[in-house]
Amino acid sequence: MDNLGKLFFCIAFISLSGLGQSQSIESPYEVGTWQGFRSAAVTYTFDDNCPNQLLIAVPMFDEFDFKLTLFTVTNPSWGWPANWIGLQSAASEGHEIASHTVTHNSFSGMVDSLQENELKNSQDVINSHITGEQCVTIAYPYCNTGNNNLVRQYYFASRGCSGSTESKTPGNFMNISSIVCGSEGSIKTSANFKSRVDNATSTNGWVVYLFHGINGTEPGAYSPISEDTIRASLEYLKANPDKFWVYTFGGVAKYIRERNAASVSQISETEDSIEVSVTDTLDNSYYNCPITIRRPLPEGWASAVATQNGITLTSKVVEVNSVKYIMFDVVPDGGDILLTKSDATGVSKENKSFLQTPYLKQNYPNPFNPITQIEYSVPKSGYISLKVYNLLGKEIAKLYEGIQLEGDYIVSLNGSALTSGVYFYSLQTNNFVDTKKLILLK
Numbered sequence: 283m284d285n286l287g288k289l290f291f292c293i294a295f296i297s298l299s300g301l302g303q304s305q306s307i308e309s310p311y312e313v314g315t316w317q318g319f320r321s322a323a324v325t326y327t328f329d330d331n332c333p334n335q336l337l338i339a340v341p342m343f344d345e346f347d348f349k350l351t352l353f354t355v356t357n358p359s360w361g362w363p364a365n366w367i368g369l370q371s372a373a374s375e376g377h378e379i380a381s382h383t384v385t386h387n388s389f390s391g392m393v394d395s396l397q398e399n400e401l402k403n404s405q406d407v408i409n410s411h412i413t414g415e416q417c418v419t420i421a422y423p424y425c426n427t428g429n430n431n432l433v434r435q436y437y438f439a440s441r442g443c444s445g446s447t448e449s450k451t452p453g454n455f456m457n458i459s460s461i462v463c464g465s466e467g468s469i470k471t472s473a474n475f476k477s478r479v480d481n482a483t484s485t486n487g488w489v490v491y492l493f494h495g496i497n498g499t500e501p502g503a504y505s506p507i508s509e510d511t512i513r514a515s516l517e518y519l520k521a522n523p524d525k526f527w528v529y530t531f532g533g534v535a536k537y538i539r540e541r542n543a544a545s546v547s548q549i550s551e552t553e554d555s556i557e558v559s560v561t562d563t564l565d566n567s568y569y570n571c572p573i574t575i576r577r578p579l580p581e582g583w584a585s586a587v588a589t590q591n592g593i594t595l596t597s598k599v600v601e602v603n604s605v606k607y608i609m610f611d612v613v614p615d616g617g618d619i620l621l622t623k624s625d626a627t628g629v630s631k632e633n634k635s636f637l638q639t640p641y642l643k644q645n646y647p648n649p650f651n652p653i654t655q656i657e658y659s660v661p662k663s664g665y666i667s668l669k670v671y672n673l674l675g676k677e678i679a680k681l682y683e684g685i686q687l688e689g690d691y692i693v694s695l696n697g698s699a700l701t702s703g704v705y706f707y708s709l710q711t712n713n714f715v716d717t718k719k720l721i722l723l724k
């Protein structure tokens with residue numbers, strides 16, 4: 283190959299990895315098109331800061347444990363100035379706060395320098411107000427697409443509204459389609475919502491809904507829809523948890539990128555344990571959405587548990603067409619995953635059956651430097667969170683958050699990035715909380 287040929291080869295290779303097409307999935311592993319191998323993804327997005335979005339939609343979604351996206355106009359003189367306290371509280375619950383530009387002017391015919399102001403300044407303002415997540419997606423005012431090359435420098439996914447259901451990998455991340463809901467849109471009734479998501483299951487598509495006003499009680503809010511209609515649509519999705527993945531706009535877009543860029547390979551296999559590597563070539567600082575991997579259970583395994591760095595991953599044994607699979611959620615590049623053979627009717631369940639509430643043990647060792655272990659029991663499968671806080675009550679580490687099966691667990695806390703001092707760790711379920719103190723001595 284001459285030098286020019288080599289250079290061309292090099293450029294071609296880089297641009298392919300940039301598109302995330304460098305994946306290799308070793309048999310018998312599979313990556314879910316959507317989290318949990320569900321059939322379709324569904325995203326609810328809300329524009330223009332209409333007040334009922336924080337007053338009505340966010341509490342309603344919290345009730346269902348679904349996450350939504352609030353596309354926020356940042357100019358303080360906008361009709362409904364951003365309510366940063368309400369938005370931060372929504373962000374803390376896992377909802378996405380993203381950009382709907384500074385001024386809400388149309389990008390159509392707008393010169394690049396002004397587009398850049400809208401893109402950059404709105405992102406900066408959101409990032410200065412919202413902690414715990416970065417603003418990485420944008421919705422175009424009036425759905426008029428901006429200069430894609432410019433938008434791409436600030437955002438990895440942008441929302442338009444062509445009215446169609448997106449395919450499982452959008453053709454253009456800078457103009458992802460959404461469907462306008464409410465009085466001016468094509469989705470008005472519960473039946474409209476139901477048929478749209480049902481149709482998406484046959485193509486493994488992504489439905490992105492676009493909302494503005496709720497209940498028609500906000501003067502000037504575009505295309506209002508009643509909260510009862512939104513609620514009915516959520517009830518249908520909640521009733522079909524194996525079919526529909528309801529998540530934020532940025533979260534689903536991240537999942538798609540990670541799924542298409544992931545490489546899965548088996549490192550080792552013994553009679554009762556398997557080591558697997560899941561990696562990708564993306565920027566780990568914000569491509570942090572867990573993707574779902576599955577493989578058939580090896581011969582003679584009744585069940586399995588998945589762990590990563592000693593932390594139990596969300597996992598499930600499922601039967602599909604009479605094949606039993608272990609399915610687990612993992613963020614690529616977080617370290618190798620260990621699948622361990624387990625007995626589905628394990629003794630730990632029987633021994634712990636007298637426990638009615640979760641049990642949190644004192645960490646060991648304590649004081650510690652830099653690693654300590656925390657042991658706890660979950661008597662009944664359900665939502666749990668285990669987090670570490672500093673003296674001011676600020677969360678500094680999330681050891682687990684999500685649905686966990688009943689059982690005993692040990693997690694490790696690595697304090698090498700923390701300063702010496704007293705910290706608290708807290709185990710929480712929907713109706714239980716226990717907090718203990720730990721001491722890091724360097």
Ligand SMILES: [Zn+2]
Nearest residue numbers: 329330423424
């Ligand atoms: Zn708007």
